Amino acid sequence: MTTLERVKECLGKIKKENCKINALLEIRPEGEILKEAEEIDKKIKRGRAGKLAGKIIVVKANINVKGMNISCASKVLEDYKAPYDASVIERIEKEDGLIIGIANMDEFAAGFSGETSAFGPVKNPVDKTLITGGSSSGSAAAVAVGFCDMALGSDTGGSIRNPASICGVVGLKPSYGSVSRYGLIDLSMSLDQIGPLAKNVKDVNLLFDVIKGKDERDATSRECPAHPPQSKRGEIIVGILDLDCLGVDERIKELINRKVEEISSKNGWKTKEVNIENIDLAVETYYPLVYVEFFSATRRFDGRRYGKKIEDAAGPEVLRRVLGGGEITKAEHEGRYYNSAIRVKEFIRAEFSKNFRSVDCIVSPVLPRLPWKIGEKISVEEGYAMDVLTIPSNLAGNCSISVPVGKIDGIPVGIQIICDKFEEEKLLGIARAFEGD
Amino acid sequence: MDFLWHKVSEKEWEGIRVEAERVMNNFSKKLERVKGNLVESFFGEEVFEREEGKVPCAEIDREVMFGNAPKKNDDSIIAERGGW
Numbered sequence: 001m002t003t004l005e006r007v008k009e010c011l012g013k014i015k016k017e018n019c020k021i022n023a024l025l026e027i028r029p030e031g032e033i034l035k036e037a038e039e040i041d042k043k044i045k046r047g048r049a050g051k052l053a054g055k056i057i058v059v060k061a062n063i064n065v066k067g068m069n070i071s072c073a074s075k076v077l078e079d080y081k082a083p084y085d086a087s088v089i090e091r092i093e094k095e096d097g098l099i100i101g102i103a104n105m106d107e108f109a110a111g112f113s114g115e116t117s118a119f120g121p122v123k124n125p126v127d128k129t130l131i132t133g134g135s136s137s138g139s140a141a142a143v144a145v146g147f148c149d150m151a152l153g154s155d156t157g158g159s160i161r162n163p164a165s166i167c168g169v170v171g172l173k174p175s176y177g178s179v180s181r182y183g184l185i186d187l188s189m190s191l192d193q194i195g196p197l198a199k200n201v202k203d204v205n206l207l208f209d210v211i212k213g214k215d216e217r218d219a220t221s222r223e224c225p226a227h228p229p230q231s232k233r234g235e236i237i238v239g240i241l242d243l244d245c246l247g248v249d250e251r252i253k254e255l256i257n258r259k260v261e262e263i264s265s266k267n268g269w270k271t272k273e274v275n276i277e278n279i280d281l282a283v284e285t286y287y288p289l290v291y292v293e294f295f296s297a298t299r300r301f302d303g304r305r306y307g308k309k310i311e312d313a314a315g316p317e318v319l320r321r322v323l324g325g326g327e328i329t330k331a332e333h334e335g336r337y338y339n340s341a342i343r344v345k346e347f348i349r350a351e352f353s354k355n356f357r358s359v360d361c362i363v364s365p366v367l368p369r370l371p372w373k374i375g376e377k378i379s380v381e382e383g384y385a386m387d388v389l390t391i392p393s394n395l396a397g398n399c400s401i402s403v404p405v406g407k408i409d410g411i412p413v414g415i416q417i418i419c420d421k422f423e424e425e426k427l428l429g430i431a432r433a434f435e436g437d
Numbered sequence: 438m439d440f441l442w443h444k445v446s447e448k449e450w451e452g453i454r455v456e457a458e459r460v461m462n463n464f465s466k467k468l469e470r471v472k473g474n475l476v477e478s479f480f481g482e483e484v485f486e487r488e489e490g491k492v493p494c495a496e497i498d499r500e501v502m503f504g505n506a507p508k509k510n511d512d513s514i515i516a517e518r519g520g521w
Contacts, residue, residue: 083502284464306505324457
């Protein structure tokens with residue numbers, strides 16, 4: 001299939017289905033897209049095309065794509081047009097990836113369900129009454145229904161893995177520092193990472209290879225050191241995370257355990273129970289960090305150079321984080337909340353490091369429960385607890401991936417595989433085994 | 438409560454602030470269980486200086502940038518002093 005044929009197929013699906021699931025907020029002009037597709041096909045014929053030639057890509061609405069409306073799904077930035085490309089976009093375009101549109105998301109990535117977008121929730125492609133998960137809700141849904149081959153999302157506490165699991169696609173949270181954040185509108189700069197979503201591990205791997213690597217414009221980015229894909233020990237030892245006190249649905253536990261047993265047995269891998277001390281405090285550690293860093297990040301949204309003042313135009317969850325962050329950063333608290341969270345973050349990180357000396361990866365479900373109905377009433381703490389299993393690898397800076405491994409009540413369920421920092425090659429190899437044929 | 442977006446009223450604003458404070462205080466109390474300190478890890482390169490002017494910025498589309506500004510003249514964005 002040529003790029004032109006493929007993109008016409010995608011655009012046809014978008015015209016027919018996007019109004020039903022609301023995955024995309026903006027599509028580039030069709031004429032522009034088709035012309036670019038033709039140019040890519042000419043390059044392919046000449047044997048001069050990049051690694052992403054033929055691939056159709058959408059981008060989460062918090063990553064700057066020049067000339068497009070990068071609203072972060074918020075009324076604050078509903079008229080904001082990106083004056084520059086994020087570094088990841090430059091790399092995609094250099095390799096002839098065809099970016100066709102901007103994906104819906106939770107407002108400013110402050111969410112876990114896909115419900116908080118100011119432009120309407122994204123609907124689950126499998127059951128439109130259910131949430132897609134978030135905050136990269138549109139990216140996951142767009143891949144799941146075939147609007148594109150790949151998507152970019154961002155992950156601060158699970159925002160790629162969470163919707164990937166619910167939508168039945170593959171989503172990778174790279175190690176912190178392995179992908180440039182230049183051009184990403186930040187939620188929490190010490191935790192955010194841009195990452196790929198696609199229908200299979202091969203395409204996730206391909207997109208990650210293009211976007212990864214040191215960027216002089218992001219001082220926290222670095223080259224991913226080369227690691228051999230197989231275990232240094234010559235065999236894979238799979239760590240099975242102890243899920244006690246984490247409130248995981250028994251059906252989900254059972255499905256994951258069965259899958260781990262099946263794949264480990266098939267590949268001759270050993271398994272070992274792994275306990276991460278203080279993992280039950282991951283949510284309590286994460287949110288003070290996010291509240292403080294998000295409050296700081298949003299001071300630029302004062303309505304002067306662009307957009308509107310955030311306090312005047314944001315929805316409830318964004319406001320909660322801004323007002324909460326403003327409260328706990330007051331001088332009278334002397335940094336108590338943030339410092340306390342940083343301290344526990346280090347303990348969790350050290351626990352992961354300790355465990356990775358004896359196992360190659362740690363597996364768990366991605367989510368503790370099945371998705372709820374859009375608009376269902378739940379408490380703030382219940383909502384925040386949705387990320388209890390994904391947050392730890394953000395705190396530790398590790399790489400982790402969600403791979404679909406089955407269904408419960410017709411809803412896709414993903415397994416989370418976590419490897420140590422900068423071991424993406426090993427992670428993707430193990431993920432391919434879980435993916436199967 | 439649900440998590441669907443809606444315009445926040447003045448009355449709701451204070452409720453949101455109080456709830457955020459409550460959540461943070463609860464979380465902070467739970468973290469007190471963990472005793473001791475570890476040295477904070479450092480993410481980034483070992484050499485963290487770079488020469489001025491050597492790293493090119495992304496190409497900024499000036500027209501688009503000025504198009505985003507609520508108030509501007511030819512080559513400046515206008516903001517009211519003390520307006521914040």
